Amino acid sequence: xxxxxxxxxxxxxxxxxxxxxxxxxxxxxxxxxxxxxxxxxxxxxxxxxxxxxxxxxxxxxxxxxxxxxxxxxxxxxxxxxxxxxxxxxxxxxxxxxxxxxxxxxxxxxxxxxxxxxxxxxxxxxxxxxxxxxxxxxxxxxxxxxxxxxxxxxxxxxxxxxxxxxxxxxxxxxxxxxxxxxxxxxxxxxxxxxxxxxxxxxxxxxxxxxxxxxxxxxxxxxxxxxxxxxxxxxxxxxxxxxxxxxxxxxxxxxxxxxxxxxxxxxxxxxxxxxxxxxxxxxxxxxxxxxxxxxxxxxxxxxxxxxxxxxxxxxxxxxxxxxxxxxxxxxxxxxxx
Numbered sequence: 255x256x257x258x259x260x261x262x263x264x265x266x267x268x269x270x271x272x273x274x275x276x277x278x279x280x281x282x283x284x285x286x287x288x289x290x291x292x293x294x295x296x297x298x299x300x301x302x303x304x305x306x307x308x309x310x311x312x313x314x315x316x317x318x319x320x321x322x323x324x325x326x327x328x329x330x331x332x333x334x335x336x337x338x339x340x341x342x343x344x345x346x347x348x349x350x351x352x353x354x355x356x357x358x359x360x361x362x363x364x365x366x367x368x369x370x371x372x373x374x375x376x377x378x379x380x381x382x383x384x385x386x387x388x389x390x391x392x393x394x395x396x397x398x399x400x401x402x403x404x405x406x407x408x409x410x411x412x413x414x415x416x417x418x419x420x421x422x423x424x425x426x427x428x429x430x431x432x433x434x435x436x437x438x439x440x441x442x443x444x445x446x447x448x449x450x451x452x453x454x455x456x457x458x459x460x461x462x463x464x465x466x467x468x469x470x471x472x473x474x475x476x477x478x479x480x481x482x483x484x485x486x487x488x489x490x491x492x493x494x495x496x497x498x499x500x501x502x503x504x505x506x507x508x509x510x511x512x513x514x515x516x517x518x519x520x521x522x523x524x525x526x527x528x529x530x531x532x533x534x535x536x537x538x539x540x541x542x543x544x545x546x547x548x549x550x551x552x553x554x555x556x557x558x559x560x561x562x563x564x565x566x567x568x569x570x571x572x573x574x575x576x577x578x579x580x581x582x583x584x585x586x587x588x589x
Contacts, residue, residue, distance in 0.1 A: 276368075279368075279372060283372065283375055283376070283379075286376065286379050289383075297386050297429070298388070298429070300386060301386040301387055301388040301429035302388040302392075302393070304385060304386065304387040304388065304432065305387050305388035305389065305390070305392075305393060305431065305478070306388075306393070306397075308387065308432070308478050308480050308481075309390070309393075309397070309478065311480070312478060312479055312480060317479050317480070318479075319472055319479055320390055320399070320472045320473075320475065320478060320479060321398055321399070323469060323472045323473035324390070324398075324399055324400060324402070324472070324473055324474070324475045325400075326473065327402045327473040327474060328400045328402055328405065331406065333473075334402045334405070334406055334473075334474075335406050335409050335410075337402065337470045337473055337474055338402055338403050338406050338409070338410060338412070338474060339410060340466070340467070340470050341403070341436065341470050341471065341474050341476060342403065342410060342411075342412045344440075344467070345435075345436050345439050345440070345467075348440075348443055348463070349371075349439050349442070349443060352443050352446050352447070353367075353368060353371075356368075356446060356450070359450075360450050363450065365500070366496060366497075366500065367442075367446060369496045369499050369500055369503075370442065370489075370492050370493050370496040371439070371442050371492070373492040373495050373496050373499050374438055374442070374488050374489045374491070374492025374493075375435065375438075375439075375492075377488045377491055377492055377495075378433050378435045378438060378485070378488050381432055381433050381484070381488070382427060382429075382430040382432075385432050386429040386430075387429060387430075387431040387432035387481070388429055388431065389428075389429075389431040389475065389476050389477060389478075389481075390475040390476070390477075390478060391403075391404075391474070391475035391476060392428065392429075399475040400475060401474075401475055402473070402474045402475060403474060403476075431476070431477050431478065431481050432478075432480070432481050432484055433481055433484030433485040433487070433488045434471055434476075434477040434481040434482050434484065434485035435485060435488075436467055436470075436471050436476075436477070436485070437464065437467055437468050437471060437477070437481070437482040437485035437486060438485035438486065438488050438489045440463050440464040440467035440468075441464045441485070441486055441489050442489055443460075443463055443464070444459075444460040444461065444463050444464040445460070446460075447459055447460035447463070448460035448461075468482045
């Protein structure tokens, strides 16, 4: 069966993506995050109420794993300090690294993977804005949580305000606990490693990375268990919406190109001169021998040139008395 090139246009479009086309998307996500941070300012009481409601709901379902993990991380520095480094840095390193790896080694899959990640991130930003939630570490001390990042801040670059560098806590959204994009992004990384890693080591990392991240976000008192579950749900919703986003982006690109690209001028068509009718040519019948007319001299059949008879037989000679036709015993012609 002959091969077709039906999939070639998509592949070409994907491999033509460049960093200067991806950078605006990152800036757009950061702009939306900054806008969400500004919108939730002044809603601290609402965020605290949401956090306490989640904590009460988890306790009613016996899902309160945050307290024992937080006590373990607080009591054991050899666990708490690496966990703080994990929470403060890996989502800034692993997620971009896998994006670059996909762009260089699996360019055909890159656009779909990036669209899935971006769509889920936007859904998470909507959740931060509509449902500001106080993380466990910012609740009153009577609720039994310790901010391990503040406790071990002397070991790292972060301060007492989430994972932001020391002195830059005002640039973060302190009430962006629901959903947990740390868990969501780590789940996305795990799926990419599982599907495209190809080795046993990458498959082990694909399972371990999101699992450990889920434990870390609860043990450091940055998220509730339901925050982690919501982060996984957001990634699932983003996966379902990603094909729709890609189709709409393709339509928008075609619409913009059709209105921005210049239309080439149409060259005028030269008029076609009329063709004079050609007179029909009469052809002689096959059975008749037509006479040949040349220089007003007519030749008889089997004559090649005019006056051939006079040159062969002399003036007044008869055609039937040709010398070649006479035998040896024939009488000479009378004079």
